[in-house]
């Protein structure tokens with residue numbers, strides 16, 4: 169019998185939220201898969217950030233081998249960090265390996281798949297796609313037109329900007345939802361389209377492996393975690409607040425979509441439900457680049473040089489968005505779709521960024537992007553414009569950074585802020601280790617997220633949303649999978665080898681993950697032993713194509729809109 173595998177990624181999903189919903193019977197599809205299959209937590213990468221985590225899912229490797237540590241690359245002499253894309257991966261992915269084994273693959277909305285690379289099947293790219301309406305987000309490219317005709321078009325990302333108002337140009341940063349119901353409907357509309365697209369393309373391609381990621385789960389957990397924790401006074405149930413209701417509705421809706429997909433793909437499909445990391449409360453922001461200035465690892469520019477007119481910028485918004493912000497929602501809703509998408513330039517106050525506030529020739533260390541709890545030493549032999557010499561000076565700067573991190577205290581509790589400090593060689597290994605952040609930290613309880621913005625800030629700000637935690641989740645279901653058991657210690661890097669094994673393919677011997685044998689029937693493992701092979705990754709496949717500055721800026725703008733980059 170031909171085995172087909174369906175992987176559904178629920179970005180950021182955690183048992184903490186899904187278990188209570190399962191218990192009350194709100195997620196029947198997932199409940200069925202859990203009852204008849206194997207399930208447990210799934211350990212993310214360190215730190216648990218979507219970019220590196222999804223690439224570890226795709227490659228079965230730690231970031232030291234695949235080379236994606238963050239959404240952005242190393243700092244350049246102008247202080248910018250370029251957005252990364254799929255061509256920066258230094259490893260074969262499961263899509264590539266499945267095609268190489270003569271099988272077909274289809275992927276929808278998996279992060280870090282843009283630009284789409286030729287595969288034996290189809291790709292619709294996900295998070296980090298520059299502009300969904302213009303760019304080529306599909307392989308084969310004709311799918312864009314096909315989906316437009318058959319399904320009224322495919323959308324890479326829901327339009328969060330219309331409903332989420334993030335103000336972070338001046339302190340304190342704020343995030344406000346302007347219309348909870350509108351947001352829920354927009355998210356469910358785009359998620360439904362992903363389901364319809366999968367079913368449509370399944371008939372055309374009949375992939376052996378289909379992967380679809382719902383990123384909406386991550387967004388609602390970020391935005392409405394406080395409702396889930398019951399922080400909003402007066403609510404009897406967490407899902408009785410407008411925000412809690414959005415979170416619940418989106419999760420229940422996704423469960424229904426998975427049910428429809430399983431129904432369409434038919435029996436005999438082995439199903440894996442997984443997430444790239446978990447979630448928990450985010451109650452504090454730590455402005456880490458400000459701190460680097462405070463401890464002398466970067467120096468400010470003179471005041472006048474800082475006020476060089478870069479605070480006001482023109483940004484491009486859709487006409488519909490501008491009308492909605494001006495209180496003309498009714499007009500916005502009645503615009504023809506094409507006209508609503510017309511771009512309008514509007515002025516906006518902007519944080520001018522690190523490079524126009526500090527002297528770049530004094531920067532000895534800089535922070536990872538928001539939530540990437542890390543620091544990079546600005547090395548002369550690595551960063552363009554780096555100033556720290558390799559060897560003794562590098563070790564001195566890194567040692568100083570570590571010592572000062574140990575002294576940091578949470579201003580609200582006066583307890584130490586940082587609970588763990590990792591040097592890069594302690595958590596990463598491989599050819600790409602030189603690109604890694606030099607120090608990675610965990611904050612006490614995980615509730616303080618580092619945000620690299622600078623300056624005008626106190627070091628800390630109270631915050632009340634959700635942020636990532638290391639434990640995601642995994643459910644496996646289907647022939648060859650054990651029924652009704654809990655598994656322990658599964659890691660996100662174990663999924664690529666497990667998928668290859670279940671498809672009857674051999675596993676590359678340089679993958680860090682291993683086949684999740686504890687979830688599989690002993691009989692199946694005996695009859696089909698795991699096979700390994702060496703896979704060379706050719707120079708041609710390593711050819712990197714950088715984003716243009718405009719594309720990089722557009723991607724960072726989108727990530728910023730999702731609360732990722734500051």
Ligand SMILES: [Zn+2]
Pocket residue numbers: 179180217218219386444445
């Ligand atoms: Zn994620």
